[in-house]
Amino acid sequence: MQHERLVANLVLLDLDGVECRYGSVKVLENVSLSLKGGDFVGILGPNGSGKTTLLKSISRTLKPHKGTVLLNEADIYSLKSVDVAKQLAVVPQDTSIGFNFAALDIVLMGRNPHMKRFQLENEKDMAVARKVMNLTNIWHLAERPINELSGGEKQRVIIARALAQEPKILLLDEPLTHLDIVNQLEIMDLVKDLCVKEKLIILAVFHDFNLAARYCNASIMLKNGKIFSAGSLTEVLTSENLKSVFNVDAIVTKHLVTNSVFVVPLSPQKSSPPKKCSIHLICGAGTGTALMKILLDEGYNVTAGVLNVLDTDFETAEFLKIPVTTEAPFSPITEKSHSSNLAMISEASTVVLTSVPFGYGNLQNLEAAIAALKRGIPTFVIEEVPIERRDFTGGKAKALLAELKSEGAEFVKDQNELLSLLNVSVDKLKIAKEERDRLLDHLKPEEVHKETKIRNKDEKNEEEKI
Amino acid sequence: MSTDKVETTFFRRTSRWKIILILLIFALFVIVVVSLNVGYAQISFTDILAILGKQVPFLNNYVDSSLVRVASENIVLQIRLPRILAGVLVGAALAAAGVVYQGVFKNPMADSYVLGVSAGAAVGASFSILFSVSSFVFGLRLVQVAAFLGALFSMFLVYNIARVGSRVPVTTLLLCGIAVNFFLFAVVGLLEVVAGDELHAIVFWLVGGFSNVLWRDIWAVMPFIIIGTVIAYFYARDLNLLAMGEETAHHLGVNVERAKLVLLVLASLITGAAVSISGLIGFVGLMIPHVTRLVMGPDHRILFPTSAIIGAIFLVICDDIARVVATPFASTMELPVGIITMLFGAPFFILLFKKKKQSYAA
Numbered sequence: 080m081q082h083e084r085l086v087a088n089l090v091l092l093d094l095d096g097v098e099c100r101y102g103s104v105k106v107l108e109n110v111s112l113s114l115k116g117g118d119f120v121g122i123l124g125p126n127g128s129g130k131t132t133l134l135k136s137i138s139r140t141l142k143p144h145k146g147t148v149l150l151n152e153a154d155i156y157s158l159k160s161v162d163v164a165k166q167l168a169v170v171p172q173d174t175s176i177g178f179n180f181a182a183l184d185i186v187l188m189g190r191n192p193h194m195k196r197f198q199l200e201n202e203k204d205m206a207v208a209r210k211v212m213n214l215t216n217i218w219h220l221a222e223r224p225i226n227e228l229s230g231g232e233k234q235r236v237i238i239a240r241a242l243a244q245e246p247k248i249l250l251l252d253e254p255l256t257h258l259d260i261v262n263q264l265e266i267m268d269l270v271k272d273l274c275v276k277e278k279l280i281i282l283a284v285f286h287d288f289n290l291a292a293r294y295c296n297a298s299i300m301l302k303n304g305k306i307f308s309a310g311s312l313t314e315v316l317t318s319e320n321l322k323s324v325f326n327v328d329a330i331v332t333k334h335l336v337t338n339s340v341f342v343v344p345l346s347p348q349k350s351s352p353p354k355k356c357s358i359h360l361i362c363g364a365g366t367g368t369a370l371m372k373i374l375l376d377e378g379y380n381v382t383a384g385v386l387n388v389l390d391t392d393f394e395t396a397e398f399l400k401i402p403v404t405t406e407a408p409f410s411p412i413t414e415k416s417h418s419s420n421l422a423m424i425s426e427a428s429t430v431v432l433t434s435v436p437f438g439y440g441n442l443q444n445l446e447a448a449i450a451a452l453k454r455g456i457p458t459f460v461i462e463e464v465p466i467e468r469r470d471f472t473g474g475k476a477k478a479l480l481a482e483l484k485s486e487g488a489e490f491v492k493d494q495n496e497l498l499s500l501l502n503v504s505v506d507k508l509k510i511a512k513e514e515r516d517r518l519l520d521h522l523k524p525e526e527v528h529k530e531t532k533i534r535n536k537d538e539k540n541e542e543e544k545i
Numbered sequence: 546m547s548t549d550k551v552e553t554t555f556f557r558r559t560s561r562w563k564i565i566l567i568l569l570i571f572a573l574f575v576i577v578v579v580s581l582n583v584g585y586a587q588i589s590f591t592d593i594l595a596i597l598g599k600q601v602p603f604l605n606n607y608v609d610s611s612l613v614r615v616a617s618e619n620i621v622l623q624i625r626l627p628r629i630l631a632g633v634l635v636g637a638a639l640a641a642a643g644v645v646y647q648g649v650f651k652n653p654m655a656d657s658y659v660l661g662v663s664a665g666a667a668v669g670a671s672f673s674i675l676f677s678v679s680s681f682v683f684g685l686r687l688v689q690v691a692a693f694l695g696a697l698f699s700m701f702l703v704y705n706i707a708r709v710g711s712r713v714p715v716t717t718l719l720l721c722g723i724a725v726n727f728f729l730f731a732v733v734g735l736l737e738v739v740a741g742d743e744l745h746a747i748v749f750w751l752v753g754g755f756s757n758v759l760w761r762d763i764w765a766v767m768p769f770i771i772i773g774t775v776i777a778y779f780y781a782r783d784l785n786l787l788a789m790g791e792e793t794a795h796h797l798g799v800n801v802e803r804a805k806l807v808l809l810v811l812a813s814l815i816t817g818a819a820v821s822i823s824g825l826i827g828f829v830g831l832m833i834p835h836v837t838r839l840v841m842g843p844d845h846r847i848l849f850p851t852s853a854i855i856g857a858i859f860l861v862i863c864d865d866i867a868r869v870v871a872t873p874f875a876s877t878m879e880l881p882v883g884i885i886t887m888l889f890g891a892p893f894f895i896l897l898f899k900k901k902k903q904s905y906a907a
Contacts, residue, residue, distance in 0.1 A: 191799070
């Protein structure tokens with residue numbers, strides 16, 4: 080196996096039982112890795128989990144107390160600095176540059192390991208610098224002093240300098256911090272390209288799971304200095320791992336476009352005390368997703384149905400562990416599931432009907448709502464989209480909705496109105512309103528700005544009085 | 546199109562470095578010859594050239610020196626020339642060391658005072674002046690040897706106090722250096738208080754000057770300064786990389802701890818050697834690197850040699866002024882050159898800085 084790796088002429092990086100300490104505090108413990116050219120590994124982990132320390136132990140900045148780091152099977156700490164720098168480049172987290180060098184000078188410094196002591200930069204060094212500066216889109220900034228560049232431009236200069244070393248291993252410590260979204264993608268595409276074509280080993284610290292998932296072919300997740308999980312992105316990025324390492328609830332799916340693992344972290348929310356009454360949602364096609372989370376957070380028991388398996392709302396309900404009456408994928412509601420839905424509704428104290436589109440397949444859900452009303456269960460209808468635009472039954476759904484209205488269902492225009500009627504999430508609504516005011520405040524011209532400030536102040540005073 | 550322009554500009558810049566160095570060396574030579582003319586005794590340029598030419602092998606056959614008085618020859622060769630060469634050596638040494646200190650510490654305020662080197666030399670010199678002013682060691686004045694050893698001793702003291710394991714972070718170096726610096730200057734102050742009759746000699750040494758430099762002194766310090774400066778120049782590119790931060794320099798293949806140790810030892814060595822013949826001369830080590838950086842840019846490969854030559858030129862000119870300024874009042878009196886460097890150097894620097902501060906603001 081080792082032999083094969085050597086024959087393939089790929090660069091090798093092996094860590095065996097690496098342990099690092101700052102003073103007596105262990106920050107890295109028993110980390111072992113075995114990488115070869117072409118590996119793009121994302122390092123994930125919360126703050127203080129040892130990500131940067133891991134990179135430092137590889138870049139010879141922090142010598143491990145135990146364990147070895149092998150570069151092409153030679154102990155990296157026994158090699159000369161210059162020889163390591165020919166193989167390994169680092170893009171550090173923060174960069175401060177003492178004197179005001181031009182961007183080109185800084186990129187050419189990446190050629191240092193390839194130059195003899197008294198050699199000046201020659202045509203070849205210049206050619207390499209121009210190539211990497213074109214790749215990182217900064218050749219036009221070549222003669223500009225570094226301290227006059229923006230954060231993102233500086234970052235690209237630093238990345239270009241690392242590439243000018245023509246390394247076989249590239250360590251990136253949060254390389255995207257100062258970059259806007261387009262630049263992030265450009266740089267990651269560039270790095271990925273080098274990884275694939277030139278068979279570089281890329282080890283990068285990521286904070287964005289989805290970027291990691293999109294570009295890396297493997298990942299390690301660190302927790303308290305130990306490897307918690309390692310392997311392919313699908314193995315590492317699971318909601319269980321995210322919960323136990325980051326303490327965050329997250330929905331993990333496959334992204335429709337990129338087909339890579341896609342993580343949607345949910346904000347950590349203290350759940351309100353249980354309200355001991357339950358709300359049944361009649362939804363589908365994603366119209367109930369947001370509501371499920373909010374209602375759960377408010378402490379309600381939430382049920383839903385009838386939902387087709389694989390429907391977005393179904394997947395959300397699964398994730399949030401909400402009881403659901405289900406129907407087979409893409410199938411019309413059968414009598415059996417309809418009646419079990421009715422049984423579920425009779426347990427609920429309120430029914431909410433979202434702005435779900437209706438076809439012949441789910442028309443029975445409307446009838447279920449009417450049945451609920453007839454049993455005296457209050458029913459709310461959210462009408463965000465007019466029924467005409469989501470009725471695919473030639474007016475049958477519209478007629479049933481009219482019947483709902485005449486039976487006494489409460490029609491609301493959106494989710495917020497519903498929540499205020501349910502008298503829930505008063506605090507949350509207030510936060511939302513303040514947020515909106517603050518934003519508007521920001522946009523308003525000066526005079527109006529003052530007025531709103533005064534008004535806000537009055538409101539606050541009133542609140543204080545209360 | 547524009548890409549070619551950037552490249553040609555770059556290569557033209559590096560090839561221009563050689564021309565700049567040759568021009569500066571020529572300028573230094575001219576200043577040295579002109580300075581031989583400066584002083585109380587009036588000696589004409591033709592006489593000076595004849596006296597110099599007589600010293601050069603082969604050339605001396607063509608020089609008719611019969612008209613030059615012996616007294617003039619003695620003044621030029623035995624008094625003025627060693628003094629001017631001392632100015633060249635000390636100016637170059639202090640400026641070169643200043644470049645190294647500022648580069649290693651990544652700090653524009655760094656100079657030979659931060660590692661306590663100057664303070665160490667001052668303590669050594671003050672002690673020797675106080676106890677036996679006219680003693681000789683190895684054929685050199687005790688003051689010189691004591692100042693040199695004091696400089697090296699304090700540098701090693703600071704370096705070892707600042708050491709954290711196998712690393713010597715620049716922040717701890719700076720702090721330890723400042724602490725030791727204050728302590729040593731307190732010792733100097735104490736010595737001044739108890740000095741009595743020797744106070745004048747101590748104060749004169751602390752301000753610095755070349756009034757009694759002999760050829761013997763030049764030969765004693767020249768090897769240290771020339772060899773030290775040349776070796777330090779080997780590390781010019783490492784200084785560029787150190788400006789990127791120690792960690793980055795390390796990633797780019799610099800053996801950071803070794804480079805730092807070598808550079809600081811060399812800078813302290815040449816500073817110690819320089820101040821041992823001149824006493825403390827302020828401003829040169831701090832400001833000449835800045836002035837040069839304003840003109841030449843931050844690349845140490847050109848900054849280092851040009852700073853050294855400009856430092857030499859600057860100090861020789863300052864010494865000329867020191868000799869001339871007081872002459873109208875009393876033929877034997879002269880000002881210490883350390884006062885001239887600060888008095889004339891600081892306003893010049895401020896003028897230059899006002900013009901260029903835009904590009905310097907970092």
